[in-house]
Structure formats: structure tokens, C-alpha cells
Amino acid sequence: xxxxxxxxxxxxxxxxxxxxxxxxxxxxxxxxxxxxxxxxxxxxxxxxxxxxxxxxxxxxxxxxxxxxxxxxxxxxxxxxxxxxxxxxxxxxxxxxxxxxxxxxxxxxxxxxxxxx
Amino acid sequence: xxxxxxxxxxxxxxxxxxxxxxxxxxxxxxxxxxxxxxxxxxxxxxxxxxxxxxxxxxxxxxxxxxxxxxxxxxxxxxxxxxxxxxxxxxxxxxxxxxxxxxxxxxxxxxxxxxx
Numbered sequence: 001x002x003x004x005x006x007x008x009x010x011x012x013x014x015x016x017x018x019x020x021x022x023x024x025x026x027x028x029x030x031x032x033x034x035x036x037x038x039x040x041x042x043x044x045x046x047x048x049x050x051x052x053x054x055x056x057x058x059x060x061x062x063x064x065x066x067x068x069x070x071x072x073x074x075x076x077x078x079x080x081x082x083x084x085x086x087x088x089x090x091x092x093x094x095x096x097x098x099x100x101x102x103x104x105x106x107x108x109x110x111x112x113x114x115x116x
Numbered sequence: 117x118x119x120x121x122x123x124x125x126x127x128x129x130x131x132x133x134x135x136x137x138x139x140x141x142x143x144x145x146x147x148x149x150x151x152x153x154x155x156x157x158x159x160x161x162x163x164x165x166x167x168x169x170x171x172x173x174x175x176x177x178x179x180x181x182x183x184x185x186x187x188x189x190x191x192x193x194x195x196x197x198x199x200x201x202x203x204x205x206x207x208x209x210x211x212x213x214x215x216x217x218x219x220x221x222x223x224x225x226x227x228x229x230x231x
Contacts, residue, residue: 034219036159043207043222044159089159095218101147101171101211103161104220 002027004092006107014115019080021110023090024072032095033066033073034104038087047088048075051095077112085114118142120223122208128229129198137193137226139208148191149209149220150183152176159207165191198230 003026013019025033031052036044050057050064050073057064061080066073077084091104121140129135141148150162164171165183182194191210195202205225211218 036222043224045222046219049219091159101149101164101166103149103164103172103174104151104159105161106159108158 002030002092002105004090004105004107006090006110008110009108010111010113012113012115013080015080015082017080019075019077019084019112021075021088021090021112022072023074023092023107024070025092025105026071027092027094028068028071029094030092030105032093032102033064034091035064035075036089036091036106038089038109040086044089080112080114082114082116085112087111120208120210120221122206122223122226124226125224126227126229128231131200131230132197135195135198135228137195137206137208137228139191139193139223140189141191141208141210142212142221143189145210145212145221147171147211147218147220148183148185149211150193151207151209151222152204153207153225154204162193195228198228200230203228203230 006023034049037047038044048062048064050066061078063076087109089109090107093104094102123138148165151159153159161174163173163177180196184192205227207225208223209220211220
């Protein structure tokens with residue numbers, strides 16, 4: 001089955017600086033890669049996702065890049081703000097290519113701390 | 117904006133008891149999922165459901181677990197005989213009409229504590 005590795009486990013950056021979180025996956029058939037933000041005690045919330053037919057996607061301060069050959073994808077947050085502090089999870093799935101409802105395989109999460 | 121809802125928010129049960137966790141997916145969604153998250157750990161996939169049958173299940177989803185869509189709105193997860201290690205946050209999720217890479221929206225979760 002799919003295995004997703006995520007680094008680093010904790011990331012502390014100064015407010016206004018950029019943060020980068022990296023994930024690798026094992027199953028070359030995976031073609032859907034979402035990123036979720038989870039605040040303490042809350043539900044995971046999708047912040048951005050990318051499908052395998054594109055290499056990069058951007059939404060304001062957040063961007064995701066995908067390298068299918070190397071089987072890795074990264075989350076980039078620019079101009080970080082205190083409200084960006086949370087746990088971020090990457091995930092991978094077949095994205096329905098298996099013909100059904102494909103579950104997400106999550107990484108272990110990155111605790112992002114924005115220092116004021 | 118429509119959201120996935122879950123009840124109860126918290127459930128405490130004795131080991132060996134049966135529990136049913138309930139979810140109301142977003143109304144026009146056709147794909148439904150259960151995940152669990154043990155405290156401080158990653159989210160783990162349990163099962164997906166489409167067209168009134170299980171689509172995919174993980175190794176965690178053994179014979180103690182079952183899912184059901186008893187009516188047009190609810191989606192339930194039953195744990196027949198709870199164990200201490202079943203203590204976790206259980207999240208329901210749903211996704212829309214198109215299966216290919218469709219966003220999964222998560223509910224607020226049910227925190228299950230087995231004593």
C-alpha cells in the first residue's frame with residue numbers, strides 16, 4: 001500500500017518568513033495530493049491540493065509543487081502569520097483512478113510554529 | 117457553506133460495549149469515508165463507501181467494525197466490541213460527485229474514549 005513520509009515534524013519560523021514542508025510517497029499510481037491544516041482539537045481542513053497532471057499550484061500565500069518522477073511534493077507558505085500556526089498534514093491517494101472512493105494516506109504531520 | 121456533521125462530539129464507553137458513531141455527509145456527495153486519529157498521531161484511513169457498499173478498507177477495519185447508510189442522510193460507523201486501543205478521534209468525510217481527485221471534506225469528529 002501507499003506510504004507517505006513527511007518532514008520536518010516540527011518547524012519554527014519567524015513571522016513574515018517562508019515555511020516549506022516536504023512529503024514523499026511510495027505508490028507511483030497515486031495522483032491526488034491534498035494538504036490539510038489542523039488546529040488543536042479541530043477537524044482537518046483542506047488548504048490546497050494538486051493533481052498529477054500539474055506540477056505547481058498557487059493560492060495567495062500558499063503553493064504546492066509536485067515532482068512525479070521523484071515522488072515528492074512540497075507545501076510552501078510565504079509571509080507567514082501567527083494564524084498559520086497549526087499542524088499540517090500531507091496526503092496521497094489514487095484519486096478515484098481505482099474506480100471507487102479512494103482513501104487518503106496521510107503523513108505524520110508537521111507542527112508549524114510562527115514566532116512573533 | 118454546507119459542512120459534514122457528526123454526533124456525538126464525545127463518547128465514553130466501557131470496554132466490550134458497542135458504539136455507533138453518526139455522520140451526516142454533505143447532501144449532494146456520493147462518496148463517504150471514516151478515518152481515525154489517535155491522540156498526537158496522524159490521521160488513518162479506515163473505510164470508504166460508495167453506492168451502498170464498501171469501496172475500500174484498511175487493515176484497521178477488521179470484523180469489529182461495520183458501516184451503514186441507513187437512510188438518505190446518515191452514515192454510521194459501528195464498533196461491536198470496543199477495545200482500549202479504539203480510543204481515538206473518529207472523523208467522517210465526504211466527497212462530491214466526481215470521484216477523480218475530489219476533495220474530501222471532514223466533519224468535526226467524535227472523540228471516543230474506551231475505559
